[in-house]
Amino acid sequence: MTLKKYKVRRLLILCLLGVLVLGGHALHSHLKGEREEEASGEKVLQGTPVVLTPLELRSFERTVTFTGNLEAKSFALVSPRVGGALEDVFVEEGDRVTAHETKLFQTDPLTLEKGLEIARQEHTVAQHAVREKKANLERLQADFAKAEQDYKRGKELLAQHAISTSAFEEYESRYRQGLALIKHAKVLISLTQEQEIQARLHLEIAGKNLQDSLVMAPISGVITERFREPGEMGEIGKPVLRIENLEALEAVGFLPEDYFHEVLPGTTPVRVRVGALELPLQKITYKSPTVDRTLRTFEVKVHLSDPPPGITPGRIAHLEVLLESRTALGVPREALVAKRSGPVLFAAEGGKAREIPVVAGLETEGWVEIRKTAGASNTASDTASEDFLLEEGTPVVTQGQLFLEEGSLLAPVGGDN
Numbered sequence: 546m547t548l549k550k551y552k553v554r555r556l557l558i559l560c561l562l563g564v565l566v567l568g569g570h571a572l573h574s575h576l577k578g579e580r581e582e583e584a585s586g587e588k589v590l591q592g593t594p595v596v597l598t599p600l601e602l603r604s605f606e607r608t609v610t611f612t613g614n615l616e617a618k619s620f621a622l623v624s625p626r627v628g629g630a631l632e633d634v635f636v637e638e639g640d641r642v643t644a645h646e647t648k649l650f651q652t653d654p655l656t657l658e659k660g661l662e663i664a665r666q667e668h669t670v671a672q673h674a675v676r677e678k679k680a681n682l683e684r685l686q687a688d689f690a691k692a693e694q695d696y697k698r699g700k701e702l703l704a705q706h707a708i709s710t711s712a713f714e715e716y717e718s719r720y721r722q723g724l725a726l727i728k729h730a731k732v733l734i735s736l737t738q739e740q741e742i743q744a745r746l747h748l749e750i751a752g753k754n755l756q757d758s759l760v761m762a763p764i765s766g767v768i769t770e771r772f773r774e775p776g777e778m779g780e781i782g783k784p785v786l787r788i789e790n791l792e793a794l795e796a797v798g799f800l801p802e803d804y805f806h807e808v809l810p811g812t813t814p815v816r817v818r819v820g821a822l823e824l825p826l827q828k829i830t831y832k833s834p835t836v837d838r839t840l841r842t843f844e845v846k847v848h849l850s851d852p853p854p855g856i857t858p859g860r861i862a863h864l865e866v867l868l869e870s871r872t873a874l875g876v877p878r879e880a881l882v883a884k885r886s887g888p889v890l891f892a893a894e895g896g897k898a899r900e901i902p903v904v905a906g907l908e909t910e911g912w913v914e915i916r917k918t919a920g921a922s923n924t925a926s927d928t929a930s931e932d933f934l935l936e937e938g939t940p941v942v943t944q945g946q947l948f949l950e951e952g953s954l955l956a957p958v959g960g961d962n
Contacts, residue, residue, distance in 0.1 A: 592896070592953070592954030592955045592956035593898075593945055593948050593949060593953055593954065593955060593956060594945055594956045594957075594958050595891075595893075595898075595942045595944060595945035595946065595949070595955050595956065595957055595958070596942070596943050596944035596945060596957070596958060596959050597893055597940040597941065597942060597943070597955075597957050598876070598877055598880065598940065598941060598943040599937075599938045599939060599940050599941075600874050600875070600876060600915070600935060600936065600937055600938060600939045600940075600941060601874070601875055601912070601937060602872055602873070602874060602875075602937050603872065603873070603874075603875040603909070603912055603914075604870065604871070604872050604909065605870070605871055605872070605873055605875065605906065605907035605908070605909045605912075605914040606867055606869065606870045606907065606909050607867075607868045607869035607870075607907050608865050608866060608867055608868060609800065609801075609804055609865070609866050609868060610863070610864070610865045610866075611798050611799070611800060611864055611866075612798060612861055612862065612863055612864070613796050613797050613798025613799075613861075613862045613864055614796070614797055614798070614858075614859070614860075614861065614862065615794050615795070615796055615797075615819065615849075615856065615857065615858050615859060615860045615861075615862050616794065616795050616796075616797050616858050617766070617789035617790055617791065617793070617794060617795075617858045618790065618793040618794060618795045618848065619764060619766070619789075619790040619793060620764075620766070620769075620787065620788060620789040620790065621763050621764050621766075621787070621788045622784035622786075622787055623649060623760060623762075623763060623784060623785055623786045623787070623788060624779070624780070624781060624782055624783050624784045624785060625650075625652050625758075625760065625779035625780065625781055625783075625785065626754075626757035626758075626760065626781065627652050627657065627754050627757050627758055627781070628652070628778070628779060628780055628781055629652040629653040629656065629657075629758070629778070629779060630652070630653045630776060630777070630778055630779070631650055631651070631652060631653075631773055631774070631775050631776060631777055631778070631779045631785070632650075632651045632652060632653050632654060632758075632775065633650060633651050633775050634649070634650040634771065634773065634774065634775055634785065634786075635647075635648045635649060635650060635651075636648075636649055636650075636768050636771075636786065637768065637771065638768050638769065638770065638771050639767065639768060640767070640768045641765075641766070641767055641768075642762040642765065642766060642767070642768065642788060643762060643765050644762055644763060644764050644765045645761055645762065645763075646761065646762065647761065647762040648759060648760075648761060649760045649761065649762055649785070649786055650760055650773075650779075650785055650786070651758050651759045651760070652758040652779050653758070654755060654758050654759075657751070657754050657755040657758050658755060660751045660754065660755075661748070661751040661752055661754075661755050663751075664744070664747045664748040664750070664751035664752075665748055665751075667744045667747060667748070668741070668744040668745050668747070668748045670744070671737065671740045671741035671743070671744035671745075672741055672744075674737040674740065674741070675734065675737045675738055675741050677737075678730065678733045678734040678736075678737045679734055681730055681733075682727065682730040682731065682734060685723065685726045685727050685730050686727060688723055688726075689720075689723030689724065689726070689727055692716070692719040692720045692722070692723040693720055693723070695716045695719065695720070696716045696717055696719070696720035698716075699712065699713045699716035699717070700713065700716075760785075762788060763788070764788055764790060765790060766788045766789050766790040766791065767788065767789055767790075767791055768786055768787070768788060769787050769788070769789045769858070770786065770787035771785070771786055771787075772784055772785055772786065772787075773785040789858055791852075791857060791858070792850075792851060792852075793848070793849070793850055794848075794849040794852050794856065794857075794858060795830075795831075795846045795847065795848055795849065796817055796827075796846065796847040796849060796862040796864060797844065797845075797846050798844070798845060798862070798864055799837075799840070799842040799843065799844055799845070800842060800843060800845055800866070801841065801842055802836045802841045802842060802843060804866070804868065805832075805836060805843055807868050808829055808832050808845060808866065808868075809829070809832075810828075810829050810830055810831055810832045811828060811829070811830065812828065812829070813828060813829040813866060813867070813868070814826050814827070814828055814829075814866075814867045814870075815827050815828065815829055815847055815864055815865065815866045815867065816864065816865040816867070817847060817849070817862055817863070817864055818862070818863040818864075818865075819855070819856050819860055819861070819862050819863070820855070820860070822853065822855065822856070824849065824852075824853075824856075827847050827848075827849065828847070829845050829846070829847060829866070830846055830847055830848040831844075831845065831846035831848075832844075832845050833845070845866075847862075847864065869907065871907075871914075873906065873907075873914045873915065873916070874914070874915045874935060874936070874937065875909075875912040875913060875914050875915060876890060876912065876913055876915060876941055876943075877911060877912055877913075877943050878908065878911050878912065878913050879943055879944070880913075880941050880942065880943045880946065881903070881905060881913060882946050882947065886902065887902055887903075887904070888902070888903055888904075888905055889901060889902050889903065890903055890941050890942070890946070891941060891942040891946050891949050892933065892935065892939055892940065892941050892942075893940040893941070893942065893955055893957070894933070896954060896955055897952050897953065897954060897955060898942065898949045898950070898951065898952065898953040898954075898955055899933055899951070900949075900950065900951040901918050901933060901935065902918065903915050903916075903917070903918050904916045904917045904918075915935060918933075918935060940957075942955070
């Protein structure tokens with residue numbers, strides 16, 4: 546075979562292979578197009594697979610959550626009324642005490658007993674001084690009576706020229722001295738009476754100090770802290786014990802100033818949870834009249850009467866204040882599709898998708914309140930557009946809505962169909 550014939554044959558073979566490749570590619574493209582047309586026709590025939598969920602009437606809330614501390618509403622830091630060494634402390638931490646009945650502790654009574662005895666003796670001395678001054682007055686009054694008679698008789702005798710002027714002046718001098726002595730005696734009596742009153746007050750104070758050395762419980766409750774032991778010095782104003790009334794507690798916390806105008810004591814409800822225990826719905830009982838200028842917060846308190854076991858001062862309380870609450874139609878959050886004009890949802894109507902612009906409201910537990918639809922009022926009971934009514938039970942698309950548009954055929958699968 547010549548070289549020329551070889552080249553011609555090779556060229557023919559290459560051309561044949563090219564024709565076969567092009568034909569196979571065309572056939573493949575044709576078959577692929579037919580398959581895509583069949584798939585497209587099936588999709589049009591079956592609609593877009595979606596999950597439908599019916600609208601529900603639900604409770605929606607706007608809340609603010611914060612943590613606080615449990616504190617005793619009534620407590621007392623008990624300190625000595627008189628200073629001195631603590632003779633004894635009669636209670637331990639955890640003991641229950643009764644107001645005005647339970648002995649708590651006593652300051653060294655020996656010194657106070659001696660002080661009381663000294664005050665009693667001083668009062669007795671003062672009483673005797675008063676009696677002595679009164680007896681002296683009686684003696685002076687008796688002497689004065691004799692001097693007064695001599696003075697009167699001497700005055701008569703002088704008028705009759707029976708005695709000399711010098712003798713009469715002696716009678717007159719004794720009379721005037723008697724008057725002065727009586728006046729002085731009365732002043733001394735007043736002075737000793739005041740001293741007796743002063744001594745009596747000192748006696749009362751000494752008795753009160755002795756009585757105050759034994760301190761009784763000022764309130765009923767439980768001893769939660771003991772700061773001093775027997776033998777240590779007790780000082781006025783420095784507590785020995787802390788008593789707390791565990792039957793009335795308060796949950797105390799702080800809220801941001803933004804909520805100040807929305808919290809109303811006695812009205813605003815609040816949920817209180819301590820650990821795993823959820824308490825019955827409570828109300829805010831106290832709101833600070835001012836806002837802290839540094840932290841920009843204000844204090845609130847929730848009174849807890851008769852708390853269950855395990856609810857005790859010092860524990861953390863989780864509080865949820867209900868600022869707003871209402872019942873309205875709601876949809877799962879994922880049903881809403883964000884568009885430039887605002888959120889929309891797709892409702893199922895006759896097997897087709899109905900696009901409905903909506904105004905969302907509160908969100909609670911993954912459900913969003915539908916405040917209104919296009920052309921509707923703000924009331925939850927009248928959430929309607931001009932030609933389509935949203936009501937309880939209306940099915941809306943919660944999965945597959947991103948592939949829908951107005952009028953798309955729907956193929957519901959799964960969900961709450």
